[in-house]
Amino acid sequence: MTANDLLEPTAAEQRVAARQRLAVVVLLTANFTLAVDFSILGVALPHIGSELGFTTANLQWIVTAFALCAAGFTLFFGRVADLFGRKRMFLIGIGLLGVSSLVAGLATDPVVLLASRVGQGLATAMVTPAALSLLTTMFPEGPARARVLGLSGALMAAGFTTGAALGGVLTGAVSWRWAFFINVIIAVIVLVVAPIVLKDRPAERRPRLDAPGAITVTIALVLLVFGITTAGEQGWTTPLAWGPIFAAAVLFAFFLWIESRVAEPLVSPTLLKRRNIAWGNAAGLLAFATETSLVFPLTLYLQETLGFGAVTAGLIFAWLGIGTVLGGLIAPRVIGKAGLKNAMVIAFVVQGAATLPLAFVSDSNGWVIPLLIVTFIGGMANLVAIVGYTVASTTGVPAEQQGLATGLITMSQQVGIVVGTPVMSAIVTAFATTSLLPGIQVAIGINAAICIVSAALVAIFLSLPAQRAETA
Template structure:
């Protein structure tokens, strides 16, 4: 899945240090290791999921929790994690986040039931929400000279982008030659190395001022999102008109509405709503949510299609997924050059169109589709679309943001992608399950029919993914009005 780089939630403003920290480049290496661990975890687990599902007896309707339990807690708690890092101490938060992430990985790697694995993934997300903003805030504090800071964030961004590719291959190797559990357990040695290096090297820093936290807001928004996702999951098993399905979806909507009320009344809101009310930023966040919703589920289904339908080994499935990353790297570089010349809107619309075309192409897969003729070009085009979309989004999220809101604004962009991915994965998995059940109704469930039903389910999921991405493109066309001149003067783009 695509990596996202953004400035830290509540990132400290450039506090000009008289003398730069002498070991700042060593600290960057430590932070890079921690970032690699978090990024690896997303793609490694995707490749391991088919074997984990079989090993732990997880149902098709519930398997999406391996993804969504992580993205929900990470996205829901990210802004709170940024404030905790600023006021509790960035080094302390970084260390606690790393230790917690490693322990949660150990629990997941030793899981004996699906529920235990889901809980471990949720814990990983919660500690990741401490680790990621603390790491970014440390970079912002340590690298105050603009050129050095640009280099530091470039290293961080390269790991965010390239780490996902490493995760795909490493996940395949670990799953195929050792055990799927090592896709989680591998975080432990990485965390130990980073931890022992961080303790003597990383300096402590914290912000001053109002140190109150919006705990009610964080709890309510996360509970609302979990309720929505659980409602979608119930729909896969009981139908959309079931009492449980409707009840959890309604509860989720009510809790999210309550979150808005809490934010309006709070003197120290988790998400200042003024950030969302700007037309361009609001449009960027909505597009980001929709794109995340359309894509995360697609990555999940591609993994299962490669391994369960085409019979690829985990290593082959990891390698087969790399064209998306290649496409992203190509178009992200091009988009960075084009953004000052053509502006954000044309790039985002073109990106959404490319990604939607690729997703529609994937609806035509069959039990024996050619990788070179069909799957390779579709994935490259999908990656190209992503790069053209995410680079402008990073700039749009910060256009015209007051300095004291910059951290929250960029963190919100990251959170919207995670939350969109959570909701989209659950929704597309429900559409997949329902489509398979409907296809098999009245048919004899022999191996050929089951295979065709599964392909039908994948096609339906990809079609809905394409629809969500097209709506994201439409949202961009209607709401984004920022000019290319505004990006040059109003955006604070790091990463």
């Protein structure tokens, strides 16, 4: 036997590696599909409303019903995945996604469609943290984990930014119902392959679920998302907006009080006290809020100011999606060279610098090429920040708490997506005068400023475990 024979992988090792790669493909496909669901119905809403009999005022509930459940239950299901099995939770969620999507595609009245959107939101809350924790426990902390998290972040961001374009194409070419039927096909494929390739390490001990904490934080998150989405629809002064947000703040405080007193808390206070967990997730919320909300003023600019159609605007955002994919691919290298914390700071600064020129857009079509260039650069930088926060927020977390850690990551992501757009909408409305353009300019300028503030917060407050600070 030669030295080369000893170094070459055995047939068994090759089979394990092949199964691991297929498992990664399955998990990333599921996450991409769920990210697309956040935005795929945007263009289709008027068509759905006219066909199923939604009033204009109630159309927003097609999106809100999904967002409420996706964000509100993600922390709960992330912890349940830790306790009862991530693979099991992933498969249950995919099954629910398939059934809910089939019902939605066949819906003939508003009640059925809204019920199915609730099912899709719950499926998202089950699948996303379970899939992410399966990925993080599949690879040790280091370059391999950073690469797979980079791919995950890239595909999820690309799914959100390209969902609107895909929804527009499907609605125009076939029917809005295919925005749901595609999920059914993907769910069936995943359910066939996933049980074979996914492995989940069983917990040595199954602690009790913190029911009071779970109920409190879930209600708090639902109220927070409801208040924010209502603010986007009706303005921030309405009691239906600030009332639920205030109630959510009170419940969050009560949740922290509960967690400090129960024997087996849903979220250990010691975990929240880790600066890489707390400030990592804060950075993630800001990263998702800034980039996804930028789509709103840019959509108004492209269609209302420059007069482009929905399909053209969608293709421009698809170009932004390509930038985010590339950013996810280069993120591990950037993190490896600059260090995790420095990479996040640099990413936020570059994102802010790329966004700032758009605060000076005019009604000239000559701005299209600069817009394509700077949004591409900003999208790349944003994904470096997103991958960085994901790595930071899972660093040093024991395997038995990875579902909770990834639940926090998913919650930050989804709340960030929900928060950003109503804020940008309120700014555009407040500063629009004779046209929308002044409001669009101010909103984009504030978006860029938030990126710079995010960089400063990360630089000052983010602290990584000493032994892992430069691992990427």
